[in-house]
Amino acid sequence: MKSIPRFPIFHSLAVARILGAFLLMATLSACATKPPASNPMALAAYEEANDPLEPMNRTMFKVDAGIDHVLVRPVVKGYRAVVPDAGRQHIDTFINNLRSPITFVNDVLQGQIRRASITLGRMVVNTGMGFFGFWDVGEKLGLESHSEDFGQTLAVWGVPDGPYVYVPLLGPSTFRDGFGLAVDSFLIDPWEWYSRGTGSLDWVQWAYLGTTLVDKKDAYQDALDELKKSSLDYYSALRSSYRQIRAKEIRNGAPPPLEDFDQ
């Protein structure tokens, strides 16, 4: 039986090299010009955005919009036409269940033992009683789902999010969250260890990649379209929304910080 050829991009080493090259390109590329101190309004806006790589990020944002138009959107349209709402929900639940070990490890690293036990409980119940994770039995038992990653763990440990980065297909991120993603993917994820050990599961990886992409794009496409319509500069609106969503995830349900509306 002929095995499916391995694509070098799926070797960890190759991925690490690409990430390295990307970061090098990022640091070498033209940076946004910092406004002079004589223009305090522009300077404050620049600092709030924390996006020194903005010119490169905007280029990547355009590239992503192109990929979205020719590839992702038509695929999502087909997916919605073929798979009914309920089916898409089950696929989403399944994918989230596969990633729950990462949430569990990060719950523990953050010292959140209660949340870790909820994650573990969901993993066991959904895999065992929910037909390998397609049914969210945990939710029905009052175990509410949440998601953790190493970027959030670093934040809890006091690491600031750093400059904003936009990567085509992956979407918005920051230096801290990008690093966290690498740690989750290469060091924490048990599926990664498993497939590295067996080394023969390329088709599974491809299928998983495709399904995940389509599932997530399906889940947020309408909301992103809405954000695009309601904003003047979609890039800035998305950057701001991303940071706020991350801040909320890191707070784990604690109330948001005060905003002074009467300044």
Add this chain to the structure above:
Amino acid sequence: MTTRAISQIHQFLRPFAFCLIALWGLGAPVMAESWSPAMAEEAKTDAALFVGSFAQKGINDILAAPIPEAEKSERFRAMFKTYFDLPGIGRFVLTRYWKAASPAEQDRFTKLFEDVVVYTWSRRFSEYNGQTLKVVSQQPDGDDGTLVKSTIIGNNNSHFGVDWRLKKRPEGYKVLDIVIEGVSMAITYRQDYSTIISQTGSFTGLLDQMDKQVADLKAQQKK
């Protein structure tokens, strides 16, 4: 490996999916308890009741009302002006630029912002199908402020959080901000608009772009 990476970054974006529904679910809510005009008086002093009253009025008079779309958007405009503190939102969204602007510019901004919100939201009113809002809690939020937490419950049992930042003004509570699954309307607009001001180099540049956006949104509504 890359597969995992993509799945994780997309986790971050999931809440966006809910923002959409939240925006039109907003006016939607039905409080299970009966509602009386006397309670409307009480709502002036009780933040949770204020949010409930806004929600109830939104569903009865706008979302579930058998009236033409254009009428719905005008009713929403009236409600938005009554319940929201527009100058307060303007001050927050424009921060330093608000103080530097002339009263005429501030006025023009407030009117345009009102149009942006009214036309963005009212495009989706026809999609309303029975979502309800439940007030979860309220807590103090700075001077004269209250943060009301609520949940919007959809008919497929989906639920997501909407937080209301209220401020007590002489005439009663006013909404300053709505935070949908962690994303604040005011903060998002603030960053969006400050980018436009930097790009165009002036406050007038922002106003002109808003003008154009309102025209586009209006045109879409007629179709």
